[in-house]
Amino acid sequence: AGVEHVAVATPPAEELNPATLAAIEVAGADAVYQTGGAQAIAALAYGTETVAATDVVVGPGNRWVTAAKAAVRGDVEIDFLAGPSELLVVADDTADPELVAADMLAQAEHDTDASVVAVTDDEETARAIVDEIDRQIDDRERSEVIEGALESDASGVFLARSMSEAALFAEEYAAEHLAIVADEDEALLDRIDSAGSAFLGHYSPVAAGDYASGPNHVLPTGGQARLVGGLSVDTFLRSTTVQRISEAGLGELRETITTLARAEGLEAHAESVERRFSDDG
Incomplete structure (x- = not known):
């Protein structure tokens, strides 16, 4: 995108995680500040004696980071106001309940406020997904966080009357992560315009998008996928129109x-x- 100055803020620690430092190096950052939370957003937006002000502030964070981004928006450009992680799995009777449950647990481990949802038109598949969640949860290291997310009103396994109704539900939901595990996955996706990032088939777990398959990890939540796409190179580009008329x-x-x-x-x-x-x- 031709950004001349790339700064990264990361929470202070006696020893920064080497994986974080490696990612910063790969990203081409030329400044790293050991500060986090709302104070990092303020420092990047307005500058301090030690932090240079920037024009664009992007990236995920907790509710305080989101509130800080809302406060500085207008003084600097931001990506969007992201909330807790979301996953919606649209599944038919060809879906593997074990894998659907594994993907739901993976997103639920982010935060007790995470929303993990599956919708299917097959009652047997719905029951099997619930059984698999119960079977797998105790084996997860962050099981307490996962349980908190699953117990919230924002999570659940729902039974639709048809896959058409499931697609309508997905469009209304406008999920951050949309996984479609169904025989006609591409046809279903054609009916869903609003999603941060879509994952089709058994071998496209959301974790692949988080770490390796290409899409940015910073995606719209809370229904914002109806309005905006995820963080990308486009976020850092602007256009100027030029006219010369004879x-x-x-x-x-x-x-x-x-x-x-x-x-x-x-x-x-x-x-x-x-x-x-x-x-x-």
Whole structure:
């Protein structure tokens, strides 16, 4: 994107995680600040004695980071206001309940506020997914966090009357992560316009998108996928339009411009064009 200055803020520690430092190096950052939370957002937005102000502040964080991004928006550009992680799995009777449950547990381990949902038109598949979640949860290291997420009203396994209804539910949900595990997965995706990132088939786990398959990990939540896409190179680009019009070309546009200008009551706009043809009589 041609960004000249890339700064990274990461929470202070006696020894920064080597994996974090490696990622920062690969990303090409030229400044690293040991600060996190809302204070990091403020420092990057407005600058301090030791932190250079930036034009764009992006990246995920907790509710305090999100609140800070909302406060600085307008003074700097941000990506969007991201909330807790979301996963919606749309599954038919060909889905493997064991794998669906594994993906749901993976997203639930982020945060007790995470929303993990599966919707299917097959009652047996729905029951099998619930059974698999119960079977696998105790083996997960972050089982307490997972349980907290699963117990919330934002998580559950739902039974639709048809896959068409499941697709309508997915469009309304506009999930951060949308997994479709169904025989007609591409046809279903064609009916769902709103999702942060979509994962099709048994071998496309959301964890692949988090770490290796290409999509950015920073994706819209809370229904914002109806309005905005995920963080990408486009976030750091801007466009400038340039016009060079010949005399003949302006002559072709003359009537259109002056008619619209006068219709808006902006006579000086029209005159600025007419004066260029004042010799026409």
